[in-house]
Amino acid sequence: xxxxxxxxxxxxxxxxxxxxxxxxxxxxxxxxxxxxxxxxxxxxxxxxxxxxxxxxxxxxxxxxxxxxxxxxxxxxxxxxxxxxxxxxxxxxxxxxxxxxxxxxxxxxxxxxxxxxxxxxxxxxxxxxxxxxxxxxxxxxxxxxxxxxxxxxxxxxxxxxxxxxxxxxxxxxxxxxxxxxxxxxxxxxxxxxxxxxxxxxxxxxxxxxxxxxxxxxxxxxxxxxxxxxxxxxxxxxxxxxxxxxxxxxxxxxxxxxxxxxxxxxxxxxxxxxxxxxxxxxxxxxxxxxxxxxxxxxxxxxxxxxxxxxxxxxxxxxxxxxxxxxxxxxxxxxxxxxxxxxxxxxxxxxxxxxxxxxxxxxxxxxxxxxxxxxxxxxxxxxxxx
Amino acid sequence: xxxxxxxxxxxxxxxxxxxxxxxxxxxxxxxxxxxxxxxxxxxxxxxxxxxxxxxxxxxxxxxxxxxxxxxxxxxxxxxxxxxxxxxxxxxxxxxxxxxxxxxxxxxxxxxxxxxxxxxxxxxxxxxxxxxxxxxxxxxxxxxxxxxxxxxxxxxxxxxxxxxxxxxxxxxxxxxxxxxxxxxxxxxxxxxxxxxxxxxxxxxxxxxxxxxxxxxxxxxxxxxxxxxxxxxxxxxxxxxxxxxxxxxxxxxxxxxxxxxxxxxxxxxxxxxx
Numbered sequence: 001x002x003x004x005x006x007x008x009x010x011x012x013x014x015x016x017x018x019x020x021x022x023x024x025x026x027x028x029x030x031x032x033x034x035x036x037x038x039x040x041x042x043x044x045x046x047x048x049x050x051x052x053x054x055x056x057x058x059x060x061x062x063x064x065x066x067x068x069x070x071x072x073x074x075x076x077x078x079x080x081x082x083x084x085x086x087x088x089x090x091x092x093x094x095x096x097x098x099x100x101x102x103x104x105x106x107x108x109x110x111x112x113x114x115x116x117x118x119x120x121x122x123x124x125x126x127x128x129x130x131x132x133x134x135x136x137x138x139x140x141x142x143x144x145x146x147x148x149x150x151x152x153x154x155x156x157x158x159x160x161x162x163x164x165x166x167x168x169x170x171x172x173x174x175x176x177x178x179x180x181x182x183x184x185x186x187x188x189x190x191x192x193x194x195x196x197x198x199x200x201x202x203x204x205x206x207x208x209x210x211x212x213x214x215x216x217x218x219x220x221x222x223x224x225x226x227x228x229x230x231x232x233x234x235x236x237x238x239x240x241x242x243x244x245x246x247x248x249x250x251x252x253x254x255x256x257x258x259x260x261x262x263x264x265x266x267x268x269x270x271x272x273x274x275x276x277x278x279x280x281x282x283x284x285x286x287x288x289x290x291x292x293x294x295x296x297x298x299x300x301x302x303x304x305x306x307x308x309x310x311x312x313x314x315x316x317x318x319x320x321x322x323x324x325x326x327x328x329x330x331x332x333x334x335x336x337x338x339x340x341x342x343x344x345x346x347x348x349x350x351x352x353x354x355x356x357x358x359x360x361x362x363x364x365x366x367x368x369x370x371x372x373x374x375x376x377x378x379x380x381x382x383x
Numbered sequence: 384x385x386x387x388x389x390x391x392x393x394x395x396x397x398x399x400x401x402x403x404x405x406x407x408x409x410x411x412x413x414x415x416x417x418x419x420x421x422x423x424x425x426x427x428x429x430x431x432x433x434x435x436x437x438x439x440x441x442x443x444x445x446x447x448x449x450x451x452x453x454x455x456x457x458x459x460x461x462x463x464x465x466x467x468x469x470x471x472x473x474x475x476x477x478x479x480x481x482x483x484x485x486x487x488x489x490x491x492x493x494x495x496x497x498x499x500x501x502x503x504x505x506x507x508x509x510x511x512x513x514x515x516x517x518x519x520x521x522x523x524x525x526x527x528x529x530x531x532x533x534x535x536x537x538x539x540x541x542x543x544x545x546x547x548x549x550x551x552x553x554x555x556x557x558x559x560x561x562x563x564x565x566x567x568x569x570x571x572x573x574x575x576x577x578x579x580x581x582x583x584x585x586x587x588x589x590x591x592x593x594x595x596x597x598x599x600x601x602x603x604x605x606x607x608x609x610x611x612x613x614x615x616x617x618x619x620x621x622x623x624x625x626x627x628x629x630x631x632x633x634x635x636x637x638x639x640x641x642x643x644x645x646x647x648x649x650x651x652x653x654x655x
Contacts, residue, residue, distance in 0.1 A: 011587060015580045022577060049580040062580060 001292065003299050005071075012053065012068055016075035019044050028080035031205035032352050037161050038083040038205045045087055046116020054091050055098070059110035065306035066240060070247040070298060077251025078258070081356045082205035084251075086119055088244045089157035089206070092364070093120030095237040096166040096182050100225040105184060109164055121158035122241075123167035123185075123211050124234060126151070131369045133168070133231060134177050138213065140169035147171070147183065147223070149216040152195065157363075159209030160194040163187050167211065168234060171227045180230030184222040191216030202355030239313050240305065242321040242364055246298045249321075249328035249360035253291050256335040256353045260284065263339055280338060287331045294324045315377035322370035325360035332357040384441030384540065386432045387495075387502045389488050389520065390425040390460060392453040393509045394418065421456040423570070424505030430575040431535070431568050432503050433464035439538060442466045444496050448476060448487050454591050462578040462586035469495055473595040478608035481511065485519030487606055490599040492524065501538075501545070502565040506531060514567075521565035528565040529558050533572055538562075 005013070023044050031038050045051050054069045055061025062068065069091060076084035094113050097105055112118040129135035138151025149169055156165075165185040172179030185192055195210025225233055261284060264275035274280050301320045304310050332354035336343035343350045361367045394417030432443045445460040447453050448471040457468035471491045479487065492499060502524075504517035514530075521528030533550040536557070549556040550569055578586075596606060604610060649655045 007587065008584065011583045012580055015578065015583050019577055044577055047579060048577055053580075 001296075003295075008064070009068065009071055012062075012064060013071050013075050015048050016050060016072045019048060019050070020076050020079040024076065024080045024083050028083065028205075028349065028352070031080070031083055033204075035199070035204045037207050038086065039161075041083045042086055042116065042119070051087065051090070051116035052114030055094070055110050055114040059106055060114035061110070062114075065302070066243050067299070067302040067306050070243055070302045073244055073247035074251040074254065077248045078255035080205070081248050081252050082203045082352075084248070085203050085206040086158055086161065088248060089122070090120045090162065091244055092237065092241045093122040093158065093162060093164060093166050095240050096122070096224050096233050097164075097184065099236050099240065100182070100229070100233045101184075104221065105224065109184065113164065118163035119158050119161055120164040120166065121156050121162040122237070123153040123156050123165050125153060125155050127154055130155075131365060133180065133234060136168060136170060136180065138167070138169040139173065140171050140181060140183060140218070142171070142220075145220050147218045147220065149183065149185075149191070149213040149218055151213050153211040153213075155198065155208055155363075156211050157206055157208055159207055159211055160187075160197065161207045165192075165211065166224065167213075168230045169213075171230075175228065177231045178228045180234075181227050182224040182230045182233045183218050184224060185213075185216065185218060189216055189218070201358060202352070203359050235314065238364060239317045242317040242370075243298060243302055243305070245360050245364045246294075246301075246320040246324035249324040249357065250291065250294055250298060252353050252357045252360070253287075253294070253324075253328040253331040256332045256350060256357075257284070257287050257291060259348075259350060259353075260287070260335040260338050263342075274338070283334050283338060287334055290327045291331060294320075294327045297323055312377075315374050315381075318365070318370040318373040318377075321360075321364065322367050322374070325357075326367060328357040328360055329354075384435065384439045384501070384538070385496055385499045386435055386441060386443045387492055387499045388425075388428050388432045388443060388445050388460070388465070389492075389502065389504045389516070390428060390445055390447050390456055391422045391505075391508050392419050392447065392449050392456045393422045395420045419452055419455070421459055422505055422508045422510075424507060424509070425456075426575045427568055427570055427572050428503050428505050429460050429463050429465060430573045432501075433576075434573060435501065435535070435538070436464070436466075439540065441500075444469065444499075446471060446488060446491050446495065448472070448479075448484060448491070451593075457591050458586045458589065459578075461589045461591075462582045463576060464582070468589070468591045470591055470593045471595075471599065472593055473597075473606075475596045475603060475607050478611060479606055480611035480613035481513045481515040482519060482612060483606050483610040485516050485523055486610065487596075487599070487601055488516070489520045489523035490601045491594065492520070494594070494599040500543075500562050502526075502563070504565065504567045506567045506569055517565060517567040524563075524565070526563045526565055527560050528567070529560055530567040532566045532568045535566075535572075 024041055049062055050072055052061030053064045053072050057063040073084060073088055090113060097109055113120055124133065126136050126138065128137065140147040140149045151169060153167060163186060166182060167185055168180055168182055170179050171181040191214050193212045195212050198208040200208060264280055265273055267274045298320045301316050305313055335350050336354050339348055339350045342348045436443050443465045445457055445465045445468045447457055451472060454470055457470060461468055469491065471487060476487060507514035518528050518530060529547055529549055531550045532547045534548040536546040536548060538545050543562040544559055545562055545564055546559045549558055
């Protein structure tokens with residue numbers, strides 16, 4: 001389907017596709033097997049202006065909105081979502097600054113992020129907090145012009161590799177959800193270090209690490225928004241970033257389907273291609289239909305967010321993330337099934353796609369949390 | 384430094400030897416049904432010209448001869464950093480062989496950029512594969528040419544000289560030439576760059592100028608079928624048939640015995 005994409009949007013897709021095919025495809029096996037952070041690929045994103053796709057033009061970006069971001073991520077993830085993840089995670093880490101940062105903070109950080117010089121990361125999850133943000137134990141105690149931060153963050157994508165971190169800490173533990181604030185931290189600050197790197201099932205090219213704050217001194221200028229606004233900032237960030245995860249899922253699913261159709265047309269059994277069997281045809285038809293439905297939902301959401309006409313998009317954002325990620329999981333499982341033994345073998349890219357797809361139903365809110373969000377808004381909105 | 388590059392659009396299906404790209408009856412390549420791409424050899428031409436410009440300053444002009452569809456490869460060249468592009472297109476060019484094509488391109492170069500310093504072509508095209516167009520242009524313009532250049536060592540603007548390395552079958556030649564000069568560059572002389580979103584948008588909006596035979600003062604007798612001494616007698620698709628025999632060495636059979644089997648087989652096939 002055409003989706004009435006503009007000339008600029010089509011060019012964005014073409015630019016991303018070129019990198020995916022020319023640079024990422026050959027290296028995806030290497031990065032997956034060696035679990036190496038894909039700096040070489042990120043440099044290509046930077047040279048192609050893709051790092052700033054969502055950043056406003058005023059700060060050196062392309063101002064292509066959520067739609068632009070979705071199109072780029074989808075295209076890159078068709079080939080390798082692991083190597084594309086640093087870009088998506090950077091946007092997640094940058095969103096609090098774009099949405100709630102001061103002019104000074106934006107000028108200081110966004111230019112280097114848009115140019116690809118710096119990556120960013122988002123630090124919310126902790127050992128006992130994730131879906132339940134009020135459970136965070138990291139504290140920020142004010143002392144003159146500074147805040148002293150103590151605590152640990154878990155499973156932080158781009159951890160250790162990013163230069164800029166937007167993290168959440170309790171400034172007033174008594175106030176519960178209203179006592180959480182958001183801060184910008186930089187790699188190299190005294191008292192800010194990194195813990196162990198996670199060994200993961202999929203998205204192995206990306207880095208997932210622990211952030212450790214031990215009396216980390218942060219100037220009050222690095223507070224995003226006001227004290228106690230952390231939860232609102234986190235919610236607004238996730239509303240805008242979940243389409244990114246959805247796009248990642250959609251890309252993986254589309255890539256898997258493309259590979260599967262090609263394979264089904266080539267694989268001969270009982271004297272004919274397996275694509276000629278209706279058992280396979282019906283599987284392919286379901287995969288394609290579900291992908292297209294996921295795409296239609298995601299693109300509509302992206303357009304809605306970019307239009308600015310709808311104030312709160314929590315419900316729709318959760319719907320797109322839930323649907324796209326569940327479709328990605330289903331499609332990749334079926335892709336492995338159609339590939340048979342080859343699909344299970346690490347020789348083919350399909351098993352990697354299945355491993356990569358799984359995370360999309362987990363991070364930035366599990367499928368169960370998305371359903372909670374949808375139901376909550378549904379009940380709240382009805383009268 | 385004014386650099387002119389000659390690039391070409393070729394049909395992709397040639398690579399896959401699909402029968403429908405070849406019109407056997409008319410003895411020509413059927414460009415209408417084929418997927419058209421930039422000649423793979425010319426990717427390196429574009430990159431090398433832009434690298435010279437970035438180092439020495441100046442301007443890169445891309446020229447291609449072909450139907451209107453060929454405009455897309457000129458836009459691709461612009462997205463990689465080429466400054467201006469000309470499409471030389473005329474129905475009268477139809478059927479031009481390597482000689483007539485060289486004549487048209489030399490006329491175009493004389494018309495568009497008489498003050499050129501370096502002309503760069505690919506060593507050959509994927510479809511015609513003659514490797515003659517580059518050197519022929521140089522002859523028609525009466526300038527020296529160096530083919531199969533694998534590295535540009537140095538360019539001296541004041542002395543108007545260039546030093547290059549030419550790839551040979553048995554090694555390398557280091558050659559110094561005066562400027563203006565025509566070079567044909569080999570695949571792998573550089574790693575072509577990726578295009579950015581911004582450069583892709585520039586190329587979409589760029590103007591590609593179109594010139595016909597009259598515009599470039601081409602002699603009508605020297606172009607098209609009339610100007611082409613090459614007559615294609617026959618055009619066909621060759622299909623290779625493979626006969627693979629795999630044989631594992633067992634304990635009884637030594638390596639020498641297997642080699643013996645291979646030699647006998649090659650002898651029977653009249654290969655040796």
